[in-house]
Amino acid sequence: MxxxxxxxxxxxxxxxxxxxxxxxxxxxxxxxxxxxxxxxxxxxxxxxxxxxxxxxxxxxxxxxxxxxxxxxxxxxxxxxxxxxxxxxxxxxxxxxxxxxxxxxxxxxxxxxxxxxxxxxxxxxxxxxxxxxxxxxxxxxxxxxxxxxxxxxxxxxxxxxxxxxxxxxxxxxxxxxxxxxxxPLQTKAEGLRELLEKIARYPKDTFFCMQAWTYGYEEVWVALSKALNSKIHVDKYKMGVYRSLATKSKDNRFAAQTHLIKEAPSLVGFTCGNNQREGCLTLDENVRIHSCEKGTSCAVMKNKPIVWIKPIVAHLKDGRDMVEVGIGGGGDDLAQKPTLETQDILALIEIIGRNDQLLDEIGTEVKRVLTKAFTTSRDLEIDMDMSDFVEKESTTEILKSLVKKVNAIRNPVKKVDENDQPSTLSNRIVFSYAxxxxxxxxxxxxxxxxxxxxxxxxxDPAHWMERGITMQGLFGDLCTSDVFEHDRLMEDQLQEMQRQLQDEDGEGKSQPETRPMAAPLSSSPIIPPADDSEPHEFEEKGNGHAREIIQPSVSPPQSSKRDYNSFQSDQQINLKSSLSSEGESILEDSQASALSNHAYETRLRAFRAAQANMEGDGPWNIIHLISTTDNHSTIDPEL
CATH class of the missing domain: 3.60.15.10 (Ribonuclease Z/Hydroxyacylglutathione hydrolase-like)
Incomplete structure (x- = not known):
């Protein structure tokens, strides 16, 4: 994002x-x-x-x-x-x-x-x-x-x-x-992979291309030509793409103007006095579908479907890096519900009033919401509109957010054994970053x-943690050694350190920031998807240890207080974070209150330890808590 x-x-x-x-x-x-x-x-x-x-x-x-x-x-x-x-x-x-x-x-x-x-x-x-x-x-x-x-x-x-x-x-x-x-596979390599895979299926196979956002127009054209079939889309998609082929209303013999190069192939064109059709159609009786769920397409309801899904890349170790909304796009081609900033704030408040609402994954869901709120971005929800209007509670949207977080935590997947050249699966993936x-x-x-x-x-916290700088990544390719964004990040880091020192009367030493590694390393760093989210991946079958990138947060306060004062701080209404002009300003303050993420992590550990000491219930697991960021995040278990 x-x-x-x-x-x-x-x-x-x-x-x-x-x-x-x-x-x-x-x-x-x-x-x-x-x-x-x-x-x-x-x-x-x-x-x-x-x-x-x-x-x-x-x-x-x-x-x-x-x-x-x-x-x-x-x-x-x-x-x-x-x-x-x-x-x-x-x-x-x-x-x-x-x-x-x-x-x-x-x-x-x-x-x-x-x-x-x-x-x-x-x-x-x-x-x-x-x-x-x-x-x-x-x-x-x-x-x-x-x-x-x-x-x-x-x-x-x-x-x-x-x-x-x-x-x-x-x-x-x-x-x-x-x-x-x-290295990423090129789009041409991805299209070749897709066409090779679909060629193995019988001639009567039905396919569904999951094109949920703009950017897969060339895939439609290639699929239609290879299978000699039109592609069924819903009226919403058809209306959008038909607008990309315009024609003068004053002259019915005038040639059409196509606003993207794929428009003639998708929605048709005028050739002399004849109007030629494109590959997109509203007719359901075709082999390829990209219609939206809930549009009552008989083929999608009653026929066995082979699902075609684009991914970011095939990695060298045999795993796939999947698309989880990286860089935006979301479900722009699908009619999905959207949370705006004031609604995101309301949902944060609802979750905050009920600590058990999302259990262990609650802090990460709140982090997704908070990131969208602080960047003033709307948040799309992976729910069908027909399902959404019938709901009367937050349950369904929270389930959707949990699903989103789980996908973000595991963007790199082991290749499905059924997705091999020797078998015909009901799922086809191909690289198309x-x-x-x-x-x-x-x-x-x-x-x-x-x-x-x-x-x-x-993602400032993630970049500071890993020492990512523009000079480290691109310094050898630029004509100046002054990188203004790096200076801004350094100033922010120094300001946070000064605030921590001011709050810590004992003047404890601060964590040392690591320098930027060489621009080209031998192993990839999987960064947060959708910019703000953590990635989790596991090296399988090669003897390497598992690597988990935890959620990045601003360094919390280092001053120690009892948990009663922590809890009283959380009663402060988040609406006070809004400026007088109505702009969203929600962040982990270094001078006033502990961040929600740090609070939840430390409070959960405290309650578990307290319950274990009282001995009036089953033994509670206490997760390892990171000491490198002032006990504010859960460490991966060894």
Whole structure:
């Protein structure tokens, strides 16, 4: 999930991909890279100024449906969700053609030049090259920097001045959703894998491609051609993709304009006086389906289905790194309920009032909620709309969040024995990453050799713990040794250490931060999925010890207090964390109250020990508690 705050430091009068808190300093122009939900924060309430984007992004956004969940704060129950769209932005959204340097006037006598470049991520996704006042930056949004794509961008006449080193970019705002150091299969390799697997099945097999978000359009085209079958989709998906093939209403013989290159294959095109059909259809009587659950498709209900699911990558040790929402996207193509910031806060309060509601996994669920709250991102819930409207309690949403956390904790899966060349399984997986790992990102940065790198997806605690810095990852590929984001992270770390020292009258020594390892190591570091979440994985069959990356939190207070005072602190209403303007400011304070995560961990251990001493019940297990972060997280058992 993107954590970018929308601020381009070289051009402070604009905002990109984050539209909350604009009243503090209203921008003169806004920009949207693509329609994935983690880049739309606050856009549904925007009324001005203009938002510049690609033509495809504009058409998709105007048809994007959003279902906010309204929580009853008093009873903790759901109200019926109401549909909300972005149709009110029709006059605000201003499309710019790709590969075309375009002057954007910010105010009288003040303008910038903006060029949109394909991002190889999803339909309509672009990068922004922004130039003006002697400055030039490249904002990537979300990218998949495959070698062929980097070469294509490098030769693009709109940016060749920078790729050929005639000019130097002041900064690249880089998609750092994944910083794993392992090679990814290219999309072409993933498509080949998929087509080889489906070719083994009988001619009457029915397939379902689980395309839950934008970015798998090429997979549809390849599947349709290989199986010589159309693909059944629901009306919502069909309406979105049909909008990407436009035609003049004044001339019925006019040729269509296709806003993405896959549009003719997907929804059809005009050839002379004839209208040719695309591969997407509303007809259920086809072999391939990508229809949404709950649409009453007879084939999906009554026929045996082989499920096709994309993953991030096949790892060298025989395991798969699965997709768990990394870098956003969620269920944008499916009509899913969404928790907004005020509803997330209400759910945190509900969980806080009942410690046993989620048992052991409760602290991690609260961490997911808190991360979404602090970054002002909405949180999609993996529930079908038809099921959701019938519920009257928080039970179902909490089950959904537990499922999400469990998936995040185990993103690397052992390959299913049934998914082997010698067997025909009802599940096909194929590699099709939509973000880049470290080797691809380094290739991209090396092509331009900018002065500085600013990460768009950051987990400060996790990065500080592992010593991750932009200089450590990309320093040898940049023309300057000054990395502003690293300075910011260092200042934050020093400030936390000063606060800890101020609170600890005895002046205990602070944990030493580890330097950044070499950019390219022999074993991958699996970073948090969806930016904020912990990954858990296990080396199997090779004798290596299990490695678990625990949830990262800000260092808690080191001053010791009795648990009665801890518990009284928790009665403070979380709503006090909201600023007077209504902005969300929920964080682990170093000066006032212990974090919820640290509190829960230490209180659970205290209660277990107390019950064991009293001896009036079964013996309670006391988990190992980390001493490296002031007893605030549970250590992995040896």
């Amino acid at each position: 993107s954590t970018f705050d929308g601020v381009i430091h070289e051009f402070p009068d604009i905002r990109i991909d984050f539209f909350r808190g604009l009243h503090h300093r209203p921008p003169l122009a806004c920009f949207l890279s693509h329609v994935h939900s983690d880049h739309l924060a606050g856009l549904d309430r925007l009324r001005s100024p203009f938002v510049y984007c690609s033509a495809a992004t504009r058409e998709i956004l105007l048809r994007l449906e959003k279902y906010p969940c309204r929580l009853n704060y008093a009873k903790g129950i759901f109200e019926d969700p109401r549909m909300q769209t972005y149709k009110h932005l029709a006059r605000v959204l201003k499309p710019i053609p790709l590969d075309t340097p375009t002057e954007v006037e910010l105010e009288a006598g003040k303008s910038i030049q903006v060029t949109l470049l394909d991002a190889n991520h999803c339909a309509g996704a672009v990068m922004f090259l922004i130039e003006g006042n002697g400055k030039a930056v490249l904002y990537t949004g979300d990218i998949r920097s495959e070698p062929w794509w980097v070469n294509s961008i490098a030769r693009n006449p709109s940016i060749i001045e920078y790729s050929s080193r005639l000019k130097t970019l002041d900064r690249i705002y880089l998609d750092t959703s994944m910083l794993d150091d392992f 939509r973000h880049s790992s470290l080797p691809e990102l380094r290739h991209f940065v090396e092509t331009f050799r900018p002065k500085d790198i600013w990460p768009c997806t950051v």
